[in-house]
Amino acid sequence: MIVDLPDTTTSQISKSLVKIREEGGAVALGRVLTLIIAAKPGTEEEAIEAANDASREHPMRVIVIATEPGAEARLDAEIRVGGDAGASEVIILHAVGDAATDEQSLVMGLLLPDAPVVTWWPGAAPEVPGASPLGRIAHRRITDASAQPDPQGALGRLADSYLPGDTDFAWTRLTLWRAQLAAVLDQPPYEPVTAVQVAGSADSPSTTLLAAWLHDTLGAETEYELTHRPDSHGIHGVSLVRPSGTVDLIRSVTNVATLTQPNQPTHDLALPRRNLRDCLADELRRLDPDELYGEVITTALADLGAPTTITTGALA
Structure with missing residues (x-):
């Protein structure tokens, strides 16, 4: 099931999730974590596919947030549950303009209660992941040096910015x-x-x-x-x-x-x-x-x- 929510708010998204559970029987029980994916607009699907596959081993709520500048503040959302989301719930947030300035506020009301949070940057990552808005609320922070413009130089930046809880797919591939x-x-x-x-x-x-x-x-x-x-x-x-x-x-x-x-x-x-x-x-x-x-x-x-x-x- 896919539900589109154009020009919405996080409160309306939360209400839609409750409605989907009540009417369709989809529940969040058994979800073990919240995975936040910070992606560039247009690059989300590959990361969502990987998360959906991984959710069969780790049932979770996936929150995808893509931001871009714009003159008009706007938040569009899409909710995927059931066969379109593997063993997870997928919430896609596309924020434009002033609506994209506070990523942490956009996701806070959508996190699973009392569950760990993992933030993943499949593309460009912040200079200090652990000090970024989405990194501060995460137990684990995942970057990918190979996806950076200068993969070898990215290792030096990861070393300088390292905080406990950081990891990188360059290490996982080993x-x-x-x-x-x-x-x-x-x-x-x-x-x-x-x-x-x-x-x-x-x-x-x-x-x-x-x-x-x-x-x-x-x-x-x-x-x-x-x-x-x-x-x-x-x-x-x-x-x-x-x-x-x-x-x-x-x-x-x-x-x-x-x-x-x-x-x-x-x-x-x-x-x-x-x-x-x-x-x-x-x-x-x-x-x-x-x-x-x-x-x-x-x-x-x-x-x-x-x-x-x-x-x-x-x-x-």
Whole structure:
């Protein structure tokens, strides 16, 4: 069910939600959180689709707020429930002019009572997410450095503005890589790693965070290359140097990585790039601060040093 509410108010939106529940049987019982999506007008649908998919694991109320300047103050809304909203209620707010100046007031009356709040900026994020109007009311704040005009530069801004509760999809996309590398190092021979090499695309902040995490965790000399390859994105591969030889985990084919170890057969492993739905569902599984991310973004990243940026090439 989709209900359009042109030129409305938050009070009228709340009354419409109550009416929909009473007449259609849709209820908010079982909703575990409120997800606020701050999106640019015209870009909302991809984020809504990811939220609807994630809601099957995390039933929630989704409030999408899109603002733009204008001479006339106006608030248009749309409510989606049932099959049009997965296992969530979706409230889309399109605010123009003076109606867009106070985002916090627009959403406060629509939050689920006594439920955690998560704010997600799928595109451009505030300079200090935790101090922004929508960030101050959130338990968790999700940004995406890869969606910024300068993905690598965005990491530095995230480090400077970090507050407990912040996280970024550039970190979430590392979950499978971190798990696979940890599994390799948890097997014999139990030797120290003496050097680390990481390679990835220049538009991949995840590559930089992976290098920072490995450098911090292993305490080994770490080099990382950021390459400009129009045919490839994301992380390309990792090499871990140990006394008995080098462990290579290289993703030269989309969604598949090759693991090569001394005196071991070569294995092909599923290592797909995580989509928005997977990243969002992963982040919604925990509503407490991600302390490891905080350590990596604020401390390990500063200790990493500068990358080697080249035009073409792969992991040495």
